[in-house]
Amino acid sequence: MHDIRVEVGFDILQANEALAEKNRALLDDFGVTAFNIMGAIGSGKTTLIELAADRLGDRHGIGAIAGDIVADIDAERFKRHNVPTVPLNTGKECHLDAHLVEHALERLPLDDLDILFIENVGNLICPTDYSLGEHHRVVIVSVSEGDDIVEKHPMIFKTCSLAIVNKVDIAKAVNADADKMVDDVLRINPRIKALKTSKTTGEGVDDWIKFIEGNMNVHR
Amino acid sequence: MHEYSVAMGVYEVVLNVALKNNAARVISVDLELGELTHINPVQLSFCFEAVAKGSLLERTDLNVIKVAPEIRCKCGYEGSINTEQQTFYDLILNLRCPKCGNPAPELTSGREINVRDIKMEVDGNA
Ligand SMILES: Nc1nc2c(ncn2[C@@H]2O[C@H](COP(=O)(O)OP(=O)(O)OP(=O)(O)O)[C@@H](O)[C@H]2O)c(=O)[nH]1
Numbered sequence: 001m002h003d004i005r006v007e008v009g010f011d012i013l014q015a016n017e018a019l020a021e022k023n024r025a026l027l028d029d030f031g032v033t034a035f036n037i038m039g040a041i042g043s044g045k046t047t048l049i050e051l052a053a054d055r056l057g058d059r060h061g062i063g064a065i066a067g068d069i070v071a072d073i074d075a076e077r078f079k080r081h082n083v084p085t086v087p088l089n090t091g092k093e094c095h096l097d098a099h100l101v102e103h104a105l106e107r108l109p110l111d112d113l114d115i116l117f118i119e120n121v122g123n124l125i126c127p128t129d130y131s132l133g134e135h136h137r138v139v140i141v142s143v144s145e146g147d148d149i150v151e152k153h154p155m156i157f158k159t160c161s162l163a164i165v166n167k168v169d170i171a172k173a174v175n176a177d178a179d180k181m182v183d184d185v186l187r188i189n190p191r192i193k194a195l196k197t198s199k200t201t202g203e204g205v206d207d208w209i210k211f212i213e214g215n216m217n218v219h220r
Numbered sequence: 221m222h223e224y225s226v227a228m229g230v231y232e233v234v235l236n237v238a239l240k241n242n243a244a245r246v247i248s249v250d251l252e253l254g255e256l257t258h259i260n261p262v263q264l265s266f267c268f269e270a271v272a273k274g275s276l277l278e279r280t281d282l283n284v285i286k287v288a289p290e291i292r293c294k295c296g297y298e299g300s301i302n303t304e305q306q307t308f309y310d311l312i313l314n315l316r317c318p319k320c321g322n323p324a325p326e327l328t329s330g331r332e333i334n335v336r337d338i339k340m341e342v343d344g345n346a
Pocket residue numbers: 039040041042043044045046047048068074121122166167168169170197198199200
């Protein structure tokens with residue numbers, strides 16, 4: 001018996017980053033633009049993806065990955081909008097990672113897709129550190145989480161290119177100031193685009209659709 | 221936070237190396253942990269212990285080495301930023317170049333979860 005010391009130098013986040021890069025290259029090969037949809041639990045991630053699928057489905061091929069503790073519920077919702085979907089049950093995990101997404105990509109008809117929505121686990125902290133191979137990161141919060149939710153979770157807003165404050169139709173009822181939330185977002189990240197949306201009134205939905213179409217990669 | 225999944229990740233990396241080296245036991249692991257990750261070292265050690273139970277890593281010491289954030293800026297500045305008396309969130313919110321004030325410098329360290337080296341007990345003589 002003797003002791004040895006082995007230098008390893010294996011960085012867990014970098015390993016995820018490398019896998020994410022691989023996923024991105026695969027998506028690029030198929031001309032698919034991927035959006036990592038992150039946000040608070042119940043903030044409207046599935047709803048906003050459904051709206052996008054309805055508005056864009058006749059012009060673009062749309063697919064989805066539904067990541068959740070129990071993913072089948074959201075996956076069924078996407079399928080009802082004719083979106084090919086792979087559910088990713090994360091069990092104990094609080095975020096998706098590039099490895100899970102790698103296997104989900106194997107099960108999607110990438111040839112038919114132009115846009116891939118990856119709904120991450122509802123959580124404003126953990127998904128931040130893990131790239132999946134997406135081209136754009138979107139964070140969704142809603143007024144019902146309280147209007148200090150943005151200041152409490154600055155990191156995720158630093159890493160996204162679009163922030164959505166959803167459910168503005170009920171802001172008054174829950175005593176939240178949606179404009180303050182948008183101000184907080186822009187203070188944390190001056191380069192981010194921020195939108196207020198509502199499924200009920202349709203406010204901001206056009207801009208959400210514009211953001212998606214405006215950020216699609218040109219195919220090959 | 222995802223201390224549990226990070227602990228799982230560290231466990232898998234270490235176990236792989238230990239098996240490759242025919243280790244009888246892993247004595248200690250040096251893990252570099254960037255201060256800008258969302259990982260709490262105490263919770264991480266706790267999770268690691270739980271994950272390692274009943275394995276080669278059962279009594280392994282997890283030495284967490286904190287790594288301070290450093291930046292590189294287009295103005296030429298490379299190095300540390302003042303992290304004293306700043307809470308974690310202030311640190312992120314106020315991340316800027318100390319020389320020119322640029323609010324978007326490139327982070328060169330502070331986000332690592334790096335299994336740096338492993339000390340283990342092996343059979344035989346070498
Ligand atoms: N009033 C109002 N309700 C909304 C709006 N958008 C979504 N909802 C409702 O909020 C609830 C949650 O919406 P989802 O789209 O399932 O939210 P989610 O973020 O996907 O939820 P999880 O996947 O469980 O984290 C549903 O009952 C939606 O109908 C909105 O703009 N206004």
